[in-house]
Amino acid sequence: MISRIRDYTYDPRFIEYAEAEALKMVTHLFTDAGRTWRQAAKRNSMGRLIFEAMQEEMRGPIGRSIRLQAERNAAIIKSLPLDVAKQVNEHVLREAMKGTRASEIAEQIKVFFPEASKAKANVIARTEVSKTSTALTQARCEYVGADWYIWRTSEDARVRDSHKLMDDVIVKWSDPPSPEKLDGAKRAFGHYHAGEIFNCRCYTEPVLDLDQFTWPAKVYYGGRIQRMTRKQFQKIA
Ligand SMILES: [Zn+2]
Known part of the structure; x- marks a missing residue:
């Protein structure tokens, strides 16, 4: 299953999509943190640096970290059928990149799970979404040297x-x-x-x-x- 997910994350269509999304990130990413990024962009040269970093990121270490996180997610939810796992991963990535809040994504993800595993789905969805957000912010910070x-x-x-x-x-x-x-x-x-x-x-x-x-x-x-x-x-x- 991990290799199937990997195929998907290295799919040129996904990378193309991800690169387009990376451009939008500077205005969208993380509802709360986003305000700070935007303020920083207005105030100082760090903002410009971040914007350029975001354009590059899907080709560099951040793209790698997003793909790694997707694989980790896949491993964690391996008890679910493959098509469900894949759908959840795609959904988390797409929404996280749009800047949707973790709690909202967790809510959306519930529709992918069979009734019996709803409780488990809640914990998985919330935890995985917020871990993905943290991994993204960490990768970005590393890229611009924010310790x-x-x-x-x-x-x-x-x-x-x-x-x-x-x-x-x-x-x-x-x-x-x-x-x-x-x-x-x-x-x-x-x-x-x-x-x-x-x-x-x-x-x-x-x-x-x-x-x-x-x-x-x-x-x-x-x-x-x-x-x-x-x-x-x-x-x-
Ligand atoms: Zn907490």
Whole structure:
């Protein structure tokens, strides 16, 4: 099945489509983070750089990371019939690239699943969609040399306590936190980025401009959350 999915992701028609979509990304990608990308594009040369990066990305490391994620998704949902798995993958990719929010895509994906596995479908869809979003943002950040992101939660009552703790915290891509450990929980799930664990609706927002914060700001550094002034952050960034 993975090789079938791979055939599809390397299909020239898909790549052609993906390249066309990459051009649109600068205005569409990630409803919330998108605002920041656009503001950055207006304000400084970083925006132009990102736009050019997006034009290139389907041919470069980001295209690769999208395809890798598609393969990973395929492996995770291998208990489903192949045609369903393929449809789900295509749908997730198409919608994620359009900038549709993870929660909305998860809702859309439910129609692909047989009634009996709806509950499982929910968890798979939400988790996979948000992992794909995080992978995309990470790949983009790497491409433009942005080493940090801001952990954002959906800021509602359903956010788990350990993730509430992470809200608005600046995190380095190379040093993911263990939110459960920071929260003193008995059961931890290892170190991971926003959106990378089951049922997590948190998302990542790239740090492109230090003017976007009110300093001092919360930074995950040295295994704990610290309040840092702009100067302190610049020293470690
Ligand atoms: Zn979360």
